[in-house]
Amino acid sequence: MDEARALLEVKGLQAWYGESHILHGVDFSVREGEVVTLLGRNGAGKTTTLKSVMGMIGKRTGSVLYEGRETIGLTSDRIAHLGLAICPEERGIFASLNVLENLMLPPQVRPGGLPVEQIFELFPNLKERITSQGTKLSGGEQQMLAIGRILRTGARLLMLDEPTEGLAPVIIQQIGHTIARLKQQGFTILLVEQNFRFASTVADRFYVMEHGRVIDAFANADLSANMDKLHDYLGV
Amino acid sequence: MFNISTQALFAQLLVGLINGSFYALLSLGLAVIFGMLNIINFAHGALYMVGAFCAYFLLNVLGINYWAALILAPLLVGALGMALERTMLQRLAGLDHLYGLLLTFGLALIIQGLFQNYFGSSGLPYAIPQQLTGGQNLGFMFLPNYRAWVVVFSLTVCLATWYAIEKTKLGAYLRAATENPTLVRAFGVNVPRMITLTYGFGVGLAALAGVLSAPINQVRPLMGADLIIVVFAVVVIGGMGSIMGSIVTGFALGILEGLTKYFYPEASNTVVFVIMALVLMVKPNGLFGRA
Numbered sequence: 163m164d165e166a167r168a169l170l171e172v173k174g175l176q177a178w179y180g181e182s183h184i185l186h187g188v189d190f191s192v193r194e195g196e197v198v199t200l201l202g203r204n205g206a207g208k209t210t211t212l213k214s215v216m217g218m219i220g221k222r223t224g225s226v227l228y229e230g231r232e233t234i235g236l237t238s239d240r241i242a243h244l245g246l247a248i249c250p251e252e253r254g255i256f257a258s259l260n261v262l263e264n265l266m267l268p269p270q271v272r273p274g275g276l277p278v279e280q281i282f283e284l285f286p287n288l289k290e291r292i293t294s295q296g297t298k299l300s301g302g303e304q305q306m307l308a309i310g311r312i313l314r315t316g317a318r319l320l321m322l323d324e325p326t327e328g329l330a331p332v333i334i335q336q337i338g339h340t341i342a343r344l345k346q347q348g349f350t351i352l353l354v355e356q357n358f359r360f361a362s363t364v365a366d367r368f369y370v371m372e373h374g375r376v377i378d379a380f381a382n383a384d385l386s387a388n389m390d391k392l393h394d395y396l397g398v
Numbered sequence: 399m400f401n402i403s404t405q406a407l408f409a410q411l412l413v414g415l416i417n418g419s420f421y422a423l424l425s426l427g428l429a430v431i432f433g434m435l436n437i438i439n440f441a442h443g444a445l446y447m448v449g450a451f452c453a454y455f456l457l458n459v460l461g462i463n464y465w466a467a468l469i470l471a472p473l474l475v476g477a478l479g480m481a482l483e484r485t486m487l488q489r490l491a492g493l494d495h496l497y498g499l500l501l502t503f504g505l506a507l508i509i510q511g512l513f514q515n516y517f518g519s520s521g522l523p524y525a526i527p528q529q530l531t532g533g534q535n536l537g538f539m540f541l542p543n544y545r546a547w548v549v550v551f552s553l554t555v556c557l558a559t560w561y562a563i564e565k566t567k568l569g570a571y572l573r574a575a576t577e578n579p580t581l582v583r584a585f586g587v588n589v590p591r592m593i594t595l596t597y598g599f600g601v602g603l604a605a606l607a608g609v610l611s612a613p614i615n616q617v618r619p620l621m622g623a624d625l626i627i628v629v630f631a632v633v634v635i636g637g638m639g640s641i642m643g644s645i646v647t648g649f650a651l652g653i654l655e656g657l658t659k660y661f662y663p664e665a666s667n668t669v670v671f672v673i674m675a676l677v678l679m680v681k682p683n684g685l686f687g688r689a
Contacts, residue, residue: 242586258573268585
């Protein structure tokens with residue numbers, strides 16, 4: 163891989179939740195404009211990897227370079243201002259905020275975010291419900307809100323944690339289209355997915371995680387050649 | 399038509415409204431602090447007292463009048479609060495409520511003890527500002543101007559605070575950070591700074607109540623200790639962390655206390671606690687509390 167063009171470069175990342183050691187040296191990189199997916203079984207450390215890159219984990223060591231800049235010593239609010247944003251697995255919609263307030267909550271960190279009109283164009287459902295309480299939305303709408311609100315901020319690297327979890331096929335399809343469109347617009351996306359079929363339709367490359375480490379990597383083009391191995395890794 | 403007893407009734411209602419103003423300002427500060435810091439701020443009464451003493455010193459040492467004290471005392475006490483938060487309370491983040499309660503209780507005892515050591519237990523007089531002396535004869539009762547001012551001003555401050563928290567962008571940050579500080583921080587908001595400012599604002603409200611109270615109740619080292627127990631009952635009844643709940647409950651219980659003083663004076667000191675016990679049995683999260 164062309165190292166010079168890596169937008170995000172993670173080396174030897176270790177992370178702890180209190181006493182428990184979750185990540186044991188994670189290595190991977192994401193190039194500008196790519197969609198990269200982390201695969202792996204439950205508990206492999208995928209979510210923890212995203213949170214660690216974002217600085218949301220209490221203790222982390224190793225190296226996380228963003229645009230060539232070391233972020234391992236920074237707090238998550240400083241990291242956000244470099245242009246990273248997360249859409250967490252539990253979606254993190256705020257119950258005490260309405261839809262519009264939820265959407266407008268994350269502050270602008272850099273110029274070049276999507277205008278609100280364009281977010282409503284991507285997710286028309288949201289526009290009809292701007293005064294509803296955030297958590298009164300359906301699961302799919304909450305997911306759209308969770309993705310939509312980080313598109314405004316000017317962040318260029320979007321980390322989406324299982325955006326299709328628990329959603330109906332038609333909404334999964336809509337989220338797939340959205341990811342494709344965001345990629346077209348130049349966003350870089352780091353995805354965590356259990357839904358391998360979905361991931362294979364949107365991702366350029368895959369990393370496989372197990373026991374807090376990256377154990378394998380391949381491009382979408384080599385997918386069929388790696389199918390057997392993948393079934394082993396994921397136990398499907 | 400208006401005999402002595404109706405006059406007495408309205409007089410007690412007014413006392414109730416005044417007390418309600420202090421309950422509302424103090425429980426509002428407690429609610430804001432609890433929401434954001436998860437700390438039951440037992441130092442609140444002591445800082446209310448410090449606010450009153452600030453006004454006293456500003457006037458008697460520096461010759462700064464009531465109106466300036468109304469702004470300066472909350473700022474000074476707010477700054478003191480932020481220093482306490484940065485040096486002590488911050489270390490308790492993530493621990494059980496009990497630790498914050500014990501720490502702030504200890505702080506309250508120290509602050510009150512220091513003031514008692516220097517000023518004893520008797521009250522120091524603080525004059526009503528000249529512009530607010532006198533009163534209005536409303537026919538059915540005599541309304542002192544200063545008391546009317548306290549009620550109107552407290553209500554205005556409470557409603558402005560409610561508006562700022564529930565309807566503005568800054569308030570949206572506050573509400574969101576109350577729910578999920580980690581995520582709000584990951585969006586790029588400096589949440590620790592927000593927490594410090596919130597504590598400063600909450601105790602600033604207490605200091606404001608202290609300044610308002612100085613011309614009515616005199617300035618005494620234990621003025622907060624006496625009040626804060628009732629205020630905590632108000633907070634429990636309204637529901638910890640509810641903004642409008644603490645305002646409504648504060649005024650309502652003040653009025654209820656006043657009415658009790660008129661109809662059944664023997665119960666006036668206990669009525670708030672009886673209601674607290676009833677509310678705890680029926681609705682443990684408080685009347686306005688979210689589960």
